[in-house]
Amino acid sequence: MANEEMTYHVPVMLKESVDGMDIQPDGIYVDVTFGGGGHSREILSRLGKKGALLSFDQDEDAERNIVNDKRFTFVRSNFRYLTNFLRYHNIEEVDAILADLGVSSHHFDDSERGFSFRFDGALDMRMNKRAGITAADVVNTYEEERLADIFYLYGELKNSRKLASVIVRERAKTKIRTIEEFLSIIKPLFGREREKKELAKVFQALRIEVNQEMEALKEMLISATEALKPGGRLVVITYHSLEDRMVKNLMKTGNVEGKQIQDFFGNLQTPFRLINNKVITPSEEEIERNPRSRSAKLRIAEKKKPIS
Structure with missing residues (x-):
């Protein structure tokens, strides 16, 4: 134990x-x-x-x-x-x-929980797996302005509006279900030198919103x-x-x-x-x-x- x-x-x-x-x-x-x-x-x-x-x-x-x-x-x-x-x-x-x-x-190292961008898996992020919305629900259903607010307030991301705009545009083509699908959409918005730090902020913002x-x-x-x-x-x-x-x-x-x-x-x-x-x-x-x-x-x- x-x-x-x-x-x-x-x-x-x-x-x-x-x-x-x-x-x-x-x-x-x-x-x-x-x-x-x-x-x-x-x-x-x-x-x-x-x-x-x-x-x-x-x-x-x-x-x-x-x-x-x-x-x-x-x-x-x-x-x-x-x-x-x-x-x-x-x-x-x-x-x-x-x-x-x-x-x-433990949560970051469990690919099934969706807390980390290091693994592919479902875009979940719920602390309580029995209830509540998932991160996929947030990125697929929230209005653009609300998404931008989340990324700005909870992730302190300067490009929050651009980030929200790109997500809304891409989800109109096909639903975003997995971490890999999500990363393919947002990675081009960040420079390589700060990519990990910025992605961490995005995931932090989503986690905070999902778990209130x-x-x-x-x-x-x-x-x-x-x-x-x-x-x-x-x-x-x-x-x-x-x-x-x-x-x-x-x-x-x-x-x-x-x-x-x-x-x-x-x-x-x-x-x-x-x-x-x-x-x-x-x-x-x-x-x-x-x-x-x-x-x-x-x-x-x-x-x-x-x-x-």
Whole structure:
């Protein structure tokens, strides 16, 4: 099982993130991104007999990594439903919540999932294979303007309008079903020197749209704010600017938009206190071991305790 977990996903900033949760032996904790179970196993190793851990993942493949431990509960669901499942399990408040927002290397390496442009296969990209639209549905049915917006907002692609125009023109001739068919259409739009980076942005944009990642993240962060005990920790690892901005805004201002709300005296009203004012990044040694960690940023905040 250990080898299977490591090939599924190498946990990023494992020690730094779990240290940031400030684990207490009898506490109640949530890992909203179970994946290969690396972070969850580390949390369990620090819990006592009365401690508890709930771990979320909507991907059926993650169930292969479930931990056989009475203190552990696996929730097969999107983390946007955090509040619902805490209520279902009669949990009012938790001591810390961890979210590693990176896509598992397992997904990139599975040609059938359609997350990577390195393999041919169905243009899918769904984290939850049981429901929702696929990437093929997006590129074949979305209006040109909506496609352009997705590539610009979620992929930060400067040629988003040209990209959308070409896709719409080509899909009128024949439906785009596979990664190879899609690549044959969009590759000519990118120069060879930046081709891989630009293709990665295209695939990121589609993945975010297919899985409604920004909407789900917003709902989870708001739910996490409500679910944490006073003094509880929110620990989040981000990988691209869109999600990092949302997390940073929530931790600094209490809302994902970054709107600063002040009291009568001009003091910023926020439910959180930042634990690390400066973002934590992986060490050079970790980046060398796991290149996927290069873009990772770790942010930690503590829910403020009432002033007595």
